[in-house]
Amino acid sequence: MHAQERELASLTHPEPLPLYRYPTASMRLGCSLGNFLLFARTDPESNLMGLWASEDQWYCGRLRISLRTPSGPLLPSATLLRPEAQETEYEGPGVRARKRIWVPAGTAWDRAVVWTLELEGDGQGPARLWVQLDAVWPPIVEQEGLRRAEPEQQEKRVRCRLERGVVVAVTQPLCGRPATEVRLLGIWGGVPEPAAHHFGEPGTTRLVYELTLPPGTPTRLHWVLLTDPGGEAAAWQAWQSMPCPDRLYSDTLGYLTGRLSLPSLLTPSPAVNRGFQWAKVNTLRTQCRYPSGYGFTNDPPQDILVVRDAAWYILGNDWLTPDFSRGMIELVLRESVRIVRMDRGLIIAETRHGFVCANAGVDLSNVPPGYAALLPLDPDASAAAIRRELAERANWEPAVIVSDTFGRAWRNGIVNVAIGVAGLRPLEDYRGRQDPYGNELRVTVIAVADELAAAAELVMGKTERCPAAIVRGYRFEAGDGSGRELLMPPERDLFR
Secondary structure (H helix, E strand, O other): OHHHHHOOOOOOOOEEEEEEEEHHHHHHOOOOOOOOEEEEEEEEOOEEEEOOOEEOEEEEEEEEEEEEEEEEEEEEEEEOOOOEEEEEEEEEEEEEEEEEEEEOOOOOOOOOOEEEEEEOOOOOOOOEEEEEEEEEEOOOOOOOOOOOOOOHHHHHOOEEEEEOOEEEEEEOOOOOOOOOOOHHHHHHHHOOOOOOEEEEOEEEEEEEEEEEEEEEEEEEEEEEEEOOOOOHHHHHHHHHHHOOOHHHHHHHHHHHHHHHOOOOOOOOOHHHHHOHHOOOOOOOOOOEEEOOEEEEEEOOOOOOOOOOHHHOOOOOOHOOHHOOHHHHHHHHHOOOEEEEEOOEEEEEEEEEEOOOOEEEEEEEEOOOOOEEEEEOOOHHHHHHHHHHHHHHHHHOOOOOEEEEEEEOOOEEEEEEEEEEOOOOOOOOEEEEEEEEOEEEEOOOOOEEHHHHHHHHHHHOOOOOOOOOOOOOOOOOOOOOOOOHHHHHOOHOOOOO
């Protein structure tokens, strides 16, 4: 037994997360597994149907692990969907098996896919078992429900070789580019080596392992597909330093359990909210058709939209840009309390303040690379603090408006609006007054603070690095106002 495996016996595993169990034959697709670096789709038997990375590199089109005894193949009986993994149970003459596929999350080895095989002979004597791995590297095998690779990705060719019992699959350089797409496939720990192997063209691999299972003694093996965009040397370094997969699985469970403790977002659909405890861990999905493409839910009979990874699975990976990186998505969802709409590369969200805006107000413009600008925690308090500082330092106490640029429904272009105020009433109520023709105004309320903010934007500009503007000559109603007065109450919101 490996030293790390012995050490693992003393670890305390987190409580198991809830699961769904289905007859394998009743499933059309499996789930999706991801950690924002690597994204995998599975079939009902816990095989890989597609593996791609956040930098839009395709690492695998299909990888199937099949089990066979001298009496014939082991057949799947049930598949279990967990937040962190998918498992399939197999039964055959003299052998029981369980195959688990999972992607580490919250670890330093988040570019790996791991299959854990738990095997046990249930006969009187040793049982023989053959484990066969069939991999298809790009070009991608197209199947319904899978994201389509770009033509350049589909034209890639992979060269394979066996080294130290591990398959090394390297993408041939395209258009003079360096060969950075590297995959290492084999058993963690290196023993046993495959009894046979075959590399076909273009880009196929077959490995066959022959095992002898002692009766009543479980055998546990880990097959790892490790990817690395940094080249072959970096991939081998990661492979050699990779800890016991059981430890990584325990760490992944702990990470996802922590994700489940975070506050839930609210969405327009009660069905979405019911499934959000699963969506927060960003792993388990099964298929469901949405107008914008295939999304994934955690329970086929329900219509549960995955919120946390919406940019990948609902908007579609093709719409992600460098400005909408995984860090950006994390910030948007951290700043949100309700997802209002997701479409065409945008997330429209309600912030904790009650503002409904694109990307929850998270802005990557006018900040250094690698940074993001967030909305103030309390815009009214920020406005009051600025007013107080001006009074103390300059003996000047103007009204203060804290503003940000928002988009507008049914109108092109963004407009500066007030999100916090101090020293003025943000609204001027004309109701009850008469217009020049003697008509009584019944609904007219002017958003004074918004109009002042919009006018100030013309002076400050978007890229001139001017942080403030002074508005002179406007007679406003002084008072203890709040930016929240500009928000439409939910009971009056006809579009909520």
